[in-house]
Amino acid sequence: QSVLTQPPSASGTPGQRVTISCSGGSTNIGDNTVNWYQQLPGTAPKLLIYSNNQRPSGVPDRFSGSKSGTSASLAISGLLFEDEGDYYCAAWDVSVRGPVFGGGTKLAVL
């Protein structure tokens, strides 16, 4: 059971906008920034969003993040087939004294 809660799946058609939610608590999201990782099939995770809403160099602006209270969201606009994969949220947890991850959301582009 992951500390952060994500929906197990999400889907959309090419060009659509989808959002993925991430729910936590006061010791993690409520007290720290949220990062999002993208894991395409058969590959290692890749940092997609950091500090709630910042994109590393090379990440398209189709990807955006937000945080409010103890929840966060990842939005993907202009959906592409190549966006299919798993998306994980993560945040530092003061009680764990380390990072905690969400259970992951499998995104299907139909």
Next chain:
Amino acid sequence: QITLKESGPTLVKPTQTLTLTCTFSGFSLKARGEGVGWIRQPPGKALEWLALFYWDFDKRYSPSLRNRLSIAKDTSKNQVVLTMTDMDTVDTATYYCARRGTGGNFDYWGQGTLVTVSS
């Protein structure tokens, strides 16, 4: 260019000790806030953080696995070693090492190494 690569056995028997090495380049693990972490992913399941080694030699462990884990840096090499004792079939997973950047996120990841626990 920052790279990390995991190495170690692909198969271990139950009750054995697993030793994995993360060899990194492109950073020195000396910048304040920098670290190297280990994260694992059982087949078809979510990511799970295991341990972190910090630039100042501080170490952090997942509370649920603390008693079985040990993390250390080879002082003469750019390597961070993870040891996990008393391996069980449920520990079968892909094990990743990743750099914890000064911003607190895992900004670079290794390719991962699949470790299977089976007799």
